[in-house]
Each structure stands twice: as C-alpha cells, then as structure tokens.
Amino acid sequence: MYMLKKNIIKLIIILFFFQISNALSEEKFLSLKKDKVNVRYGPSFSFPIKYVYKKINLPIKQIDEKENFRRIIDFKKNTGWIHVSQLKKINSVIVSKRKILFKKPSVFSEPIANIETGRLLIVQKCKKNWCRVKTGNVKGWVDKKNLWGVIK
DSSP: OHHHHHHHHHHHHHHHHHHHHHHHTOOEEEEESSSOEEEESSSSTTSOEEEEEOOTTOEEEEEEEETTEEEEEOTTOOEEEEEGGGEEEOOEEEESSOEEEESSSSTTSOEEEEEOTTOEEEEEEEETTEEEEEETTEEEEEESTTEETOOO
16 A cells, blocks of 8 residues: 555656646747857767747747757747747737738728738737737837737
C-alpha cells in the first residue's frame, strides 16, 4: 500500500512538471524588435541563417522555446528560430482579409480608410472586439476579426 501511494505521488509530480513545461512553451504572439532579424534553422547561433526579416514590428507567433531562442511561425507560415533579444511584446497585427478603418469602435461610425490584406497595423489598444490602430499617418478602429497577431 505504501509503494502504491509513493508511485502515485511520483506520477502527480511528473504530471505537474509536464504541465508547467507545456505552459512555458505556450503559443503566443510577439513582434520583431528591429528592422533586421535573423531566423535560424535551429535554437543556437551555431545554426545557419535560414532567412532575414527586414520589417520592424512584424507580428510573429511563438510556437516553441529552447533556452534563449524562440521557434516562430509568421503570417505566411514560414518557421525558424529567433534569439529572444530580437523579440518584444506584441504591438502589431497583419490584416488577413480586407477591412475598413473606422473613426470609432463601431460599424456605424464614419469610415476613414480601406485596409488591404497583408497590411501591418500598429496596435495602440484593444477592447472587446475592436482595436485602435495606426498605419502610416492614419489612426482609427478595426474589428478584431481577420487580424493576425491578436488574441481574440
């Protein structure tokens, strides 16, 4: 009976640490910190560069982590590893389907501009189903639907 309790406790501890490790590598959105970021084939500087991003604030999704590297996937489904120093908290989104930018967070508000698919928007704040964004010198509100990089 004692051995059974001991084994159950070990199993609970193992499952607990497994859950913690899964939570740490949880998927989340981040943005690129610089206008030139190397993406590597593996999680260290010894791996060759796969490609280079040349767009500051580009949103990416973290899908795994190993030490100081994050495995990412982008809007176009490209994947690779980026050093954590090149990433920051998400502050941008990409429009995945044509949208209208509104003056206020309502479809009954005055339309300001048409936003094309693939456009990078800088997020100023989000509330409920809307985000206040900036693109170029234009600011306004877009609904969260069909935005890549925002948690709904």
